[in-house]
Amino acid sequence: MATRQRVELSSEQIAAFKSIFQDRCVTTESVLDEHGRDESAFPPVMPSAVIYAKSTEEVSQVMKMCYEQSIPVVPFGAGTSLEGHVLPIFGGISLDISMMNKILEITSEDLLVRVQGGVHRVALNEKLANSGLFFSVDPGADATLGGMASTGASGTTTVKYGSMRENVLAMTVVLSDGTVINTGRPTRKLSAGYDLTRLIIGSEGTLGIITELTLRVFGIPEKMSAAVVRFESLEDGVKAAATIVQMGTNIARCEFLDIASVESVNKHSNLNLSPKPTLFFEFHGSQVSVENDAQIVKEIVSEFNGFEFEWTSDESSRRRLWQARHDLYWSNLHNNPGKRVVSTDMAVPLSRLAEAVDTCEKILSESRFKFCIFGHVADGNFHCTIITDPKFPEELQEIRVLTHTMTSAIIAMNGTCTGEHGIGLGKIDALVEEAGQSSVDTMIKIKNVLDPKNILNPGKVLKV
């Protein structure tokens, strides 16, 4: 990467884009700055220009021009990446698709919705609610659907409803030379040719720009109920969660918070929750089935010394029970004003989960940083959030050493360095350690043939 130079657009190049996109080609400092940062702790890097596209055709037009002139293009949605995905580290254009925010078609009878890539997930769910439907994938932030597909996002409901990988059926994608392709079909089963949909999902904008998506949606369950239970030890809580999954219990959500997480929420939201390792559950189904599922969970957690088991199928009580989990991300930021958060995103097979969480807790406890651990334990996926002060950027290097130590330990447990956040800028070496050089070389071959000039989000995922 070090050998590649940052591309600065000439005034002629900017003028050419402005002549086409008018006031939707922007070079004002504040807009460039806004497109040079995300939710990660990486230092900001500004693009040379921001172009707001309104259609697939416009995205294609930008790509044709940039391909011709070898200008890097970084697709930009909501800027909520935690891995520096949208940072234009080699300059060029930030291609903002937030104006492509139309919900094109809701077909209730097919449980499908077709959206433009710039639609936000919360807006989609507000619209779907009128039809008694919901889109299940829920990363913490209110990301765009195009961005969520690009990073291979998932969230708290993956254990029941799957991640983006399972919920995107078809896409419109613009390739590096401006070619527009349609991938997949709006059918539940498909075995026709190479699975370009899943190749693009999780490719983090390095293979193509997603402009349209056909998504699976679900009927809002007849009944949702919630439960919370505390444990004396982190190990007990994590093992209980793993057992619940192993028994095939029908859970819609199963989230874990360590003591530091609970304390963070207590402080932020003025709550008084027991400062204990805590599991949050949600059950979706009929009245009969959610009661039955909760009863099974209650029996299992009691075998792991779970206590203070609370259960409710009342809607407002359900929201109250889950409040701590919902407030967690913001409590971390608000309790540490001016600070930034580095979030790890490791996942392991369920049998290694207790060991994995324990290993990370030990490593972080020996550091000088504040941290907490929480996550989607039913999927074996958990996050360590580490607080850093952007006034001392050298902290990032120190944290990088810690995360590298944790990642290596997790990979040795057959785990992954990222379950849902992606590789981005910071885990390029970890990907090689995890997948092996031959596997990464295969990815590089695909990258080189689909983006021969390396203009699509260069410097992310792979060393090309």
Add this chain to the structure above:
Amino acid sequence: MATRQRVELSSEQIAAFKSIFQDRCVTTESVLDEHGRDESAFPPVMPSAVIYAKSTEEVSQVMKMCYEQSIPVVPFGAGTSLEGHVLPIFGGISLDISMMNKILEITSEDLLVRVQGGVHRVALNEKLANSGLFFSVDPGADATLGGMASTGASGTTTVKYGSMRENVLAMTVVLSDGTVINTGRPTRKLSAGYDLTRLIIGSEGTLGIITELTLRVFGIPEKMSAAVVRFESLEDGVKAAATIVQMGTNIARCEFLDIASVESVNKHSNLNLSPKPTLFFEFHGSQVSVENDAQIVKEIVSEFNGFEFEWTSDESSRRRLWQARHDLYWSNLHNNPGKRVVSTDMAVPLSRLAEAVDTCEKILSESRFKFCIFGHVADGNFHCTIITDPKFPEELQEIRVLTHTMTSAIIAMNGTCTGEHGIGLGKIDALVEEAGQSSVDTMIKIKNVLDPKNILNPGKVLKV
């Protein structure tokens, strides 16, 4: 394709393979013949030699030699493809992995199993039953897991448990030059780099040879129950199935049989089932939940004039109820001795299902061929099986015209020419019609860069 010549191995080349693989490199007529046919109606084509590999290293060794000498290689598992996948139409080697049939590791607590590519799905399930587990994907035939991944197979349980795409987490794959790569991780979530696992799944042996797989398995449900219901019209039955899915009912299987299918089974198995369009259901869960689910289905089907609703949670009665569905494939063959079956594999969005089935029934009713229609209607996927006499190979051309007419109609309904059987030899043009030339060109680029000499299962999926 027409320009490419069939490769015949020289006696020196055969001798070189024999010196390494000894009696596992075979050129006897009967073995060549066995490796020149599958369950499709395509005329057989023999390879020059069959090599039985025992390990990933041996597969790699074969590929290195064949890469060097540009010899085509067709991976062979159980030979149960319905689309001519294993036919070595350009000669070369049939690389048989059926001796790679070891179940390497069952980790119950992770709900994972690691197998060699040549393990058959029935053998796997027999072994898993001891641990209270099962592998869910169930195409009609007793295929190998490597073959099932290669074709992107699914089956009757996909509506609840997913297809191969969702149930393969990691693989060992040998590329065309002999390079061995590991794809994926044994974790439930993964967002690390390009999804090579899903790229290889469904690539039909044209990008790599799958030698090992890590699969998700499930606990055998506490309770399974079954239901059967009849309808006066095909349309009512199909619409009832679509509604059940739209309501989010928890079904594990939902299969449709038309009148001809029921009559075929009656004749074959000496049964006396009502000759009506019929839906078969299976429910998995607790005693409480399967009763509840069946009750919901009963209420929905009654709205579509379903009658003779039978339900049972007794194991032997369940098997009896499902017997007609299980016997269907064989009844088609046994009732037509000496004949072959051409099976279509179309899928559409649920809202178009009744129209799609109706369209195909009309087209086939006007032909001179015997046929029946059945399928996995909860996924919008259905099969038309058309009986042909191999003594009159010109029939295949006539059937090809019919299937082309049906496929074009289905594609116009936003459907696909294949939900689970793959493209193989016969649907290469249909793939272009369905996915578009730009999309297929992208697949070709990937094929060319990963298999530059086009030696991996040439002539399948794509015109390269």
